[in-house]
Amino acid sequence: MIVAQDSTGQFTTIQAAVDSLPKNNRQTITIQIKEGIYEEKLVIDKPNITIESIGRDKVIITFGDYARRIQKNGEEMGTFGSYTSLITGDNFSAKNVTFQNHAGPGSIVGQALAVYVDADRISFENCSFLGNQDTVFTGPLPPKPMKGDRFGGPRDGLVRTVGRSYFKNCYIEVDVDFIFGSATSVFHQCEIFCLDRSMDVNGYLTAASTPEDTKFGYVFIDCHLTSNAAPNTVYLGRPWRNYAKTAFINCWMGSHIKEEGWHNWNKPEAEKTTCYAEYNSYGPGGNMDRRVRWAKQLTEEEAKEYSIKTILGNWKNEC
Incomplete structure (x- = not known):
């Protein structure tokens, strides 16, 4: 066609x-x-x-x-x-x-x-x-709105099923919370570009709402995080829901990434349930030594679990 x-x-x-x-x-x-x-x-x-x-x-x-x-x-x-x-x-x-x-x-x-x-x-x-x-x-x-949520839209009221998505060699450009939701998604060899809003907090790369019983949320593998924003102004993520899961594996990070890496969205209780993880982050913003204490630094053995095949199953077993 x-x-x-x-x-x-x-x-x-x-x-x-x-x-x-x-x-x-x-x-x-x-x-x-x-x-x-x-x-x-x-x-x-x-x-x-x-x-x-x-x-x-x-x-x-x-x-x-x-x-x-x-x-x-x-x-x-x-x-x-x-x-x-x-x-x-x-x-x-x-x-x-x-x-x-x-x-x-x-x-x-x-x-x-x-x-x-x-x-x-x-x-x-x-x-x-x-x-x-x-x-x-x-x-x-x-499944349930929280303060500030306004659902509505074309899928409201339908049965919620967690889907899987795969982004390969893609370019994503935006400013606030620009990758968000409940799905299990792999971003492989992508460039994530954060637009400059000239603010002390310029944005948040992710806002996951991963269901509690879902093992993987957002996983970035071999990606480049770029921006024209000022240094130390962009967070890697904040939890839209308390069990948010986001991981960066072997990703280059520009100086715009904040040293502490992650934000709790003013929900201290989320620090106990979220799984925010990194392995081998590098570049000006990739220093993991100054990340928030409740984030996780993966070991080499733990990082192996974040393979595309493991995350997405037989659907992407060729990767």
Whole structure:
């Protein structure tokens, strides 16, 4: 299936190609996309779909919804309605595609998701994710709201199943809490770029809400953490829920990473339940000697447990 804005394919929009497939699609379908900026609020709610750019064509999927947008009913859209792309079909993959939310700075518009992923066996390869506040959400939503949460959105009220996702050689750019949620997700050889907000606390790379009975949350392997922010202004993570799990394995960290590494989100009790771990962090921000006392420094033997195969199971046993 080919999507092309100049009508040289079967479809001129990505959504039209997805909509043409049966609801319970069982055949692996590849949607090839020709170069262009596709202004679409994309919903991929069918399984076994791959989207990819054709050759080296530059494909950007972009939209500008945001949490503070007032809807027709007079209410704000909220975080989870602000997505550019919503992916709820299992066995989805994307290659060489940029997902963008162009709504603007979070200080003005609030949260604005580039992708909302709530499915199992999801992979992104050579993709970019561009936004400001809360760029990448990997669901499901936590089971119970806490103070400050405003759930709503397209998946509210549905059965929550923890999915797995794999990001390979991707670029993620944003400022506050920009990778957040409950999923088990591996970020492998990715660049995570933190935008400068010129603040003492410039941002938090992660805000995991890992369920208590889930062994792995967010795992970063051989990644580069970069930024144009001032030194010592960005935390590696803070716990959206008390049992948050996040690990950095063999990652290069720029000087923007705060010496203490992790924040408890003003929840001292979370220090006893979170699992924030590092192994062989290096670079200007990779000094683990000054991390908070409740973070964990993995031994070489412990770090071996954080293999892609162990984390994601047979789905990614080729890695």
